[in-house]
Ligand code: HEM
Ligand code: SF4
């Protein structure tokens with residue numbers, strides 16, 4: 001479920017590659033098209049036939065992945081606020097994917113192609129904007145020309161190119177978008193598609209015959225769901241449904257609009273232009289600009305509030321954030337005005353005072369509900385994202401007598417802010433600056449990645465951490 005977008009991309013590449021291969025076998029003419037597709041499925045079933053099936057099933061898979069991806073982003077509320085862009089640009093992707101798939105079905109020029117072509121044309125004719133009804137092209141056997149067929153082939157080549165362009169626009173605003181599934185997922189899915197293609201190959205209906213109306217058709221429900229609606233309700237109703245549905249989807253991010261707190265502010269006096277906030281921001285909301293204040297650094301960070309989700313990951317990335325200073329000197333390069341690092345240290349101090357020598361659980365607003373933890377000897381601090389916590393704060397807590405620090409965030413790969421969990425793990429493991437200093441005993445730091453419904457698991461993980469800390473304390477006391 002975390003890979004739906006990447007898998008949709010992957011299926012696109014499979015459809016593109018297999019499309020190029022089957023085009024070699026394809027004959028672009030009214031009479032040749034059906035014959036050549038039959039040749040692929042019957043005479044060349046072991047190669048061209050498999051390629052045809054892969055082409056069809058990967059396209060179906062794209063529709064399925066896209067639908068699930070849309071529902072997932074919506075149900076996780078990842079479509080409002082600054083994310084409106086990805087959502088909004090997803091809407092034309094739906095249209096282009098449908099246009100790509102349906103135009104492909106025409107090319108087989110079998111009974112199903114005839115049904116789809118005629119239905120689509122009648123649907124456009126319902127708008128009444130074409131002088132001559134386009135559906136007239138399908139009135140009799142002779143009216144379908146090779147030239148018109150060549151046009152269909154062009155449509156089926158160019159619409160997917162527009163689709164690819166739209167998919168690129170769709171992910172352009174997130175930094176380092178994940179567009180490739182992990183290798184295991186890719187290999188597994190490819191194997192599944194090949195097996196499916198062998199046990200249930202894509203086959204054609206009988207050849208198109210414009211003088212007949214087909215009695216029985218096996219619709220591809222992934223793409224052809226709307227044709228029976230058209231048959232039942234007519235063209236104008238389907239236009240109302242399609243345009244109304246698209247407009248509704250397009251404005252959904254603003255129903256209701258999200259109210260966000262103020263965006264992070266860069267304090268130039270404390271920014272050395274290192275660029276870590278820029279590298280870690282998952283939404284490309286930070287730009288490194290030439291220095292404007294005369295300090296001897298080449299760059300400075302600048303926040304674009306319109307792209308910013310207020311996750312605070314940039315605050316955790318800034319190496320200037322150090323809680324070891326006095327409150328007056330507690331400043332950093334980039335800070336969230338409603339939750340600055342002074343406030344963050346107060347929260348941490350309060351938690352340590354609540355559970356002296358115990359466990360401080362630092363959680364986020366979207367993962368396990370740390371605020372509901374009811375455990376003697378444990379206290380919680382909640383931040384927008386766990387990666388907002390600079391590693392120096394973990395050092396500080398252990399230094400100031402916390403028994404242990406538990407970082408409890410969203411499930412891995414399911415991070416609300418895309419890279420919060422990954423960056424935190426990398427900082428703890430020393431793979432990413434600013435990293436947790438070596439002097440912090442790792443036995444006193446633990447991570448727990450889970451969803452907001454895993455309250456019992458959080459409780460169990462905290463108890464187990466406490467037990468391990470007890471054993472550690474006993475051992476350390478023995479050594480002394
Ligand atoms: C074939 C179609 C689609 C593909 C291949 C696709 C792919 C992707 C990818 C790769 C991402 C970025 C994932 C990441 O790195 O975090 C993404 C994000 C997103 N997609 Fe799609 N998408 C498609 C269709 C749609 C549609 C139809 C919608 C909704 C109308 C949609 C809504 C979103 C949203 C809201 C995000 C942003 C999530 C965030 O910011 O955390 N996508 N998509
Ligand atoms: S709060 Fe998050 S989205 Fe906004 S600038 Fe910082 S890292 Fe980027």
Ligand code: SF4
Pocket residue numbers: 266270271272273274275276277278300301317318319320332333334
């Ligand atoms: S991480 Fe801090 S010091 Fe580095 S560029 Fe960003 S604000 Fe400036």
